[in-house]
Amino acid sequence: MASISDFTFFMLSIFLLQVSDWALFFGRFHPVLVHLPIGFLLLAALLAIGKRFGKVSIGNATISLILLVSAISATIACGAGYLLSLGGGYDEEILDEHMWQGIGVAAFAWVAWAVQSDFIHKKLPVSRVVYLPALGLATILTMVAGHHGGSLTHGEGYLTAYTPEPFRGLAGMEPRREEITEIKPIANVQEAVVYQDIVQPMLSIHCTQCHNATKKKGDLRMDSFEYLIKGGENGPIFVAGKSEESEMLKRCLLPLEDDDHMPPKGKPQLSDNQLALLAWWIDQGAPIDKKVADLKADDKIKPALASLSEAPADSKAGGSQSTESPVLSLKVPEPDEKALASLKSLNLLVNPVASEQNFLEVSAVNAPEFSDSKVAVLTPLAEQIIWLKLGDTKITDAALSEIAKLKNLNKLHLEYTGVTDAGLKNLEELPYLEYLNLVGTKVTDAGLQGVANMKTIRNVFVWKTAVTDAGIAQLRQARPDLNVVTGLDEAAVAAFLQAGKGDSSQVAAKVKK
């Protein structure tokens, strides 16, 4: 026995001499090793209870062995835990408690083993009295230490963060705060407060998961301006006015493979635009209350600022996937062959949208005679058709009640058809409709206001309709996220031509010189 303690001590002393990669290497096995004493001790406790009630017949030697391995593994886990703590970045208070609880587990496990063993028992018969309390304490401490360990790793409150109502209210916990997972577009960038509206939302998504009140990695909190200025264990994280000397930015710009890179590899990364904005804010003195308009915006930052008013394109990894319509993530069954054939017999073009999906694009580009009476052929493919082009066909409002059954419709072309306001009403419930082309139809302002009820619509085209500027303004008011595209009339074309000409005369003058 002594030899094992000696060995442990020997190993420890080696590590302590060089708190280095080795220390952290073994330290990181702590989360693996701790599960051994947990298991063994619970098993020992279970067997002890079973034996007490006479349900289990088991020899002392077996229990003794289990206790011995519990004590050994608990001791090793303690050592590894200590080495891990040298890496830093944990809440001191919880860490301290966790450490003593862990040591307690090991100590009581040794005690329980010792008094259980025949050797001590013979010499000191009374010692059996402490056996059950020691085992009990060791088991309880295991659980407490385990919980604190979890809090250290995942942050305090991790266990109960998702407590559902009504238990939440009963336990007197605050209502759960909505996590920010996506940066919302800013309507008026010039009026946005740089820190509050641009910088902090960025930090909330990318940084505060590990740098918050309960989990202060590197002793750094980034959840409010004061803490941001305070910095972490290595001092301030930015130098106001000098982004190039700011640790926060340097870390972000390190190669992804670098250990010091932030956010850590595997976590969502800041986009180039976000980094540019962060650098810009620091360069401008990192003010807390200044608006975009108050700061000097040079040419380089303008595209990044402009990107704030758009829906986030690259906040998610992969970039291209983020603007993907949600309909594309649905799974639909394979289209019915007969239904496909009947579409093709009407000269409709039926194209698969992508492999490994069963969605279809249907186009009447070769079927200008397509009309209301034929529209029912689409219904058997209601799940599959997501893009439908019926522009320049003979359909009218009557077709739209049938088209409304195509529940996964994402893009709908109705340009130069007979549809009117009345027919559009049918489309309001389509849950995935994003694109609606009404160019050259008889749609009026009244119909356009109905478009505001289409929850998912993003682009609507109303050139050459009866829609008025006032109607468009009203829709834009109701749905600022919606892109209403009208077209140029003769006056607008004339203005466009004039604008271009003004500049050209300058060039011409320069050339003559």
Next chain:
Amino acid sequence: MNNLLKEFQHAELQRQTRRHFLKECGFGLGAIGLGSLLGSCGTSGSETAAPALPDDPMAVRMPQFAPKAKRVIYIHMAGAPSQLELFDYKPELEKYHGKDCPAEFLEGKKFAFIQGVPKMLGPQGKFAQHGQSGAWISNYLPYLQSVADEITFVKGMYTDQFNHAPAQLLMHTGSPRLGRPSLGAWSVYGLGSENQNLPGFIVLASGGKQPDAGKSVWGSGFLPSVYQGVQCRTGGDPVLYVSDPSGMNRDIRKSTIEAINEINRQTYEEVQDPEILTRISQYEMAFRMQMSVPEVMDVSQEPQYILDMYGVKPGDGTFAMNCLLARKLVENGVRFVQLFDWGWDTHGTSASGAIEIGLHDKCRESDQAVAGLLKDLKMRGLLDETLVVWGGEFGRTPMQENRNGQVLPFMGRDHHLDAFTIWMAGGGVKKGFSFGETDELGYYAVKDKTHVHDLQATILHLMGFDHEEFTYPFQGRNFRLTDVAGKVIKPVLA
């Protein structure tokens, strides 16, 4: 008995002529070719058994993911416009104007014409920022300024070729040598054609000359020739000899073509050469085009203010007219429209090749139409799914050209492969965005460098294809547009 058998074998062998051999081979090879053609139809293969006869080569193959750009208008300014006059604003270069080019720019470099130590040439355009996005566009392109917020500029482009023909081939086929399919051919091969009465890939050229690389820049290479670009004329008959000869009515024409195709079909069944399918479909297409092409190429039905927006008069055959036709073609479901405009090669050897005159004139001729095209596509709801690409085959030097060591009479710039600008708009790219940067003098792309293959990978990505998976087997290996290089420029994707 033994002798008799030998004699029989001998006779049998004698009967096998070379013609028989070739015919058998032809069948065999044809079948192999067909097999590979069919095999390439589905990316995942097996779930659908190979159809017996691919009677419609224009059917869509599977895009690997949902396409953002279903159609492309590729505007190639042949000769290579100067990025330093139009988009890549370099105030620092102005300061060096007239000074000797630094030695490090010349060491180990080869230019098409520059010799010795040339002088630096400052930007000739007057630059300002435009739109919400603050895009730099010079006063050479006043109309484009009005649509700046629709555009993604790629300013860190570079290429491998500094002569027009190979650079154009690289830009359109992924290789500087002949024999590869063009981007348009790949697109139609992949996505098929929408309008059964029009070719899926149409080419319109202007500027008085064909591109230096010839028709290979819209060729089909080793893809079946049905995928090659069809060049239409912009004045007179859009396609020569497509109308009926005098004295032959459409019914006779129809029965003639049917008869020819029937014979071709029999030959195909015999020898299985996929090129016969091409021939059959071209005959059928030509017949349908007799009606459809004059209709789609006729701009007389367009309202006057639309003609004004592009700045065209009916039948003038200019680049502006081609822009208008491009809109009409994509509106009618043509997959890929390639515009070539010749005359952007501004060396400074003559007035028409001078930056301050020739380039300026080319800009004036084309600017309004390009801006008009973007506006027109947008208001029709077409820009969302149509990708517009604008660019040349390489860039121009920040140095003034000194051909034969002489001072040229006009301002000009030599061919330059280390930096140029292209732009894209519409189908799946960001609006009002700029990607990539060059150094202070505009000599090298330094940030977010984009090779021609990267651009091609991106365009294919927008059309729903993974450029590494989208291949065609030829001569024993799978070929792709980007050969063994290229990566998608994710930051420009919307």
